[in-house]
Amino acid sequence: MDISPKNRFELLKSAYNENMNGNMQVLSTAPQYAPVAESLQTDSSVIPTHFYNPQYKNPQLMQLAEFVGGCGAGRFYMGIEPNRDLYPCVFFPRTEELKLGNLMNDDFDQIWTENNLLVDLKNKDLLQDNCGSCESKNICGGCRARAYTYFNDVQAPDPGCIKNEGKWNELKNKLPNFQETHNGSLFINLEGK
Numbered sequence: 001m002d003i004s005p006k007n008r009f010e011l012l013k014s015a016y017n018e019n020m021n022g023n024m025q026v027l028s029t030a031p032q033y034a035p036v037a038e039s040l041q042t043d044s045s046v047i048p049t050h051f052y053n054p055q056y057k058n059p060q061l062m063q064l065a066e067f068v069g070g071c072g073a074g075r076f077y078m079g080i081e082p083n084r085d086l087y088p089c090v091f092f093p094r095t096e097e098l099k100l101g102n103l104m105n106d107d108f109d110q111i112w113t114e115n116n117l118l119v120d121l122k123n124k125d126l127l128q129d130n131c132g133s134c135e136s137k138n139i140c141g142g143c144r145a146r147a148y149t150y151f152n153d154v155q156a157p158d159p160g161c162i163k164n165e166g167k168w169n170e171l172k173n174k175l176p177n178f179q180e181t182h183n184g185s186l187f188i189n190l191e192g193k
């Protein structure tokens with residue numbers, strides 16, 4: 001299931017408002033959290049990435065957030081399977097094409113620094129379409145796993161973003177196996193894409 005760009009935008013706005021005005025502290029794995037927060041901020045308390053709130057005052061988290069800046073897949077973290085297979089992040093499909101190696105057989109440092117897919121993911125200049133020209137790409141960059149899952153391309157625009165709503169609507173016309181809910185979310189069978 002995937003929620004619509006509009007629903008995601010409204011959800012992230014609520015998360016920001018709860019963080020700033022309520023008693024809750026909300027973290028999100030959505031890279032769009034940073035640009036949404038930036039657009040809503042009323043003072044200099046910018047949330048520079050999707051899992052950091054400056055009010056938390058945690059030095060390690062602050063350092064992490066400033067370094068990562070948006071989607072961290074293959075840039076700041078990887079996903080490790082129980083069998084030690086490595087993927088760019090936990091949300092990427094488990095395909096041979098995306099498998100980076102295995103911790104039992106391969107050199108971690110070499111994968112991290114030399115693997116072509118990771119080298120590309122670390123280069124935001126390669127982002128395409130709206131994500132490539134977006135003024136927020138350094139604090140967001142879109143979910144690379146979602147972009148790949150829909151477009152078979154890690155540099156494609158993230159169709160989960162409100163700025164890419166046109167791509168989302170295009171996809172709805174192309175995907176053969178989906179059901180749309182009353183609020184615009186989709187149930188999708190990606191095996192048939």
Ligand code: SF4
Binds near residue numbers: 141142162164
């Ligand atoms: S267009 Fe891409 S980089 Fe810009 S806010 Fe949307 S997902 Fe992030």
